[in-house]
Amino acid sequence: MTVYQEIFDEIQKANKIVITSHRSPDGDSIGSSMGLFQFICKLGKTVHVVHPDKAPGFLHWVQDVHQIEIYDEEKEKAAELITGADLLFSLDYNASDRVGAEMEIFLRTSKARKIVIDHHLNPDIEFYDIVFSDTYTGSTSELIFRLIEGCGKLDLLDSTIGTPLYLGIMTDTGSFRFPSVSPETHETLAKLMRAGVKHYEVHEQVFDTNTLDRLKLRGFATSEKIEVIHDLPVAFISLTSDELNKFNYEKGDTEGLVNMALSIQGIKIAALFSEKDGVIKISLRSKGEQIVNEMAKDLFDGGGHKYASGGIFYGSLSDAIDRFKNNLSKYWSA
Numbered sequence: 364m365t366v367y368q369e370i371f372d373e374i375q376k377a378n379k380i381v382i383t384s385h386r387s388p389d390g391d392s393i394g395s396s397m398g399l400f401q402f403i404c405k406l407g408k409t410v411h412v413v414h415p416d417k418a419p420g421f422l423h424w425v426q427d428v429h430q431i432e433i434y435d436e437e438k439e440k441a442a443e444l445i446t447g448a449d450l451l452f453s454l455d456y457n458a459s460d461r462v463g464a465e466m467e468i469f470l471r472t473s474k475a476r477k478i479v480i481d482h483h484l485n486p487d488i489e490f491y492d493i494v495f496s497d498t499y500t501g502s503t504s505e506l507i508f509r510l511i512e513g514c515g516k517l518d519l520l521d522s523t524i525g526t527p528l529y530l531g532i533m534t535d536t537g538s539f540r541f542p543s544v545s546p547e548t549h550e551t552l553a554k555l556m557r558a559g560v561k562h563y564e565v566h567e568q569v570f571d572t573n574t575l576d577r578l579k580l581r582g583f584a585t586s587e588k589i590e591v592i593h594d595l596p597v598a599f600i601s602l603t604s605d606e607l608n609k610f611n612y613e614k615g616d617t618e619g620l621v622n623m624a625l626s627i628q629g630i631k632i633a634a635l636f637s638e639k640d641g642v643i644k645i646s647l648r649s650k651g652e653q654i655v656n657e658m659a660k661d662l663f664d665g666g667g668h669k670y671a672s673g674g675i676f677y678g679s680l681s682d683a684i685d686r687f688k689n690n691l692s693k694y695w696s697a
């Protein structure tokens with residue numbers, strides 16, 4: 364039996380299905396969660412999505428996204444759903460601590476059957492009853508599509524299921540440009556479009572949403588706050604909390620800013636350091652031979668994908684930058 368059929372059988376058997384995803388939702392966690400949610404709804408089953416925290420504003424247009432139960436906002440209700448579930452999905456993360464320490468307790472104590480569908484490295488296979496992990500695929504949303512196709516239910520695919528999947532694939536592949544994009548990715552996109560997904564609407568909803576403040580912050584960051592390291596093709600941007608406040612910073616305003624640094628001709632590694640909530644948040648991006656997930660893990664208590672990782676630093680902005688600069692050569696693959 365294929366893993367797709369196995370998962371489909373579990374869905375058919377279950378009565379109380381809960382879909383979870385990681386903290387700080389992104390396009391893929393929302394896309395995969397809502398794609399699977401809509402698919403299970405279409406099978407005529409009841410299902411809840413429980414996320415640790417709320418989706419950023421640029422994802423509020425996604426159909427039924429407001430039905431997601433947010434643990435941070437309604438802890439008791441969210442905990443009850445998880446505890447009472449007989450089938451639990453972990454989407455776009457593969458270790459229970461990625462939902463945050465509080466919500467993790469309920470995942471750990473839940474008696475539900477547990478299924479992980481994910482594309483990050485090193486899944487916690489002990490924790491799950493069924494593991495559908497593919498670290499070569501660019502997004503979890505693409506894996507949800509593969510599940511629907513693999514269990515022979517492609518006839519149910521419509522734009523309601525397909526639109527969030529398109530969103531997740533698009534955002535996690537940098538609009539279909541990362542090395543993780545495969546011919547299968549484009550075949551998936553074609554099938555989503557045939558099912559009625561309006562790709563241009565998804566792009567518009569995600570990318571044409573700048574506020575004037577955000578655009579000015581990005582202009583400031585790229586004109587005043589970008590540095591290229593002298594002897595390596597590495598660039599970084601740093602922003603203090605005062606600078607963020609000056610542009611009325613809202614969550615999501617620095618999203619993708621690190622890619623501006625990576626877009627400089629010849630640059631292979633880019634970083635963004637931003638001072639938020641009293642800590643330094645770090646985003647790392649890379650290309651080609653260079654990978655950044657080890658650096659994120661070792662230096663900034665973080666992790667992620669080979670080409671897109673992040674972490675955190677408890678200290679000053681300048682200390683975080685020094686830590687990055689002083690250790691770069693160790694992670695440089697010549």
Ligand SMILES: [Mn+2]
Pocket residue numbers: 391392455482501502503535
């Ligand atoms: Mn993902």
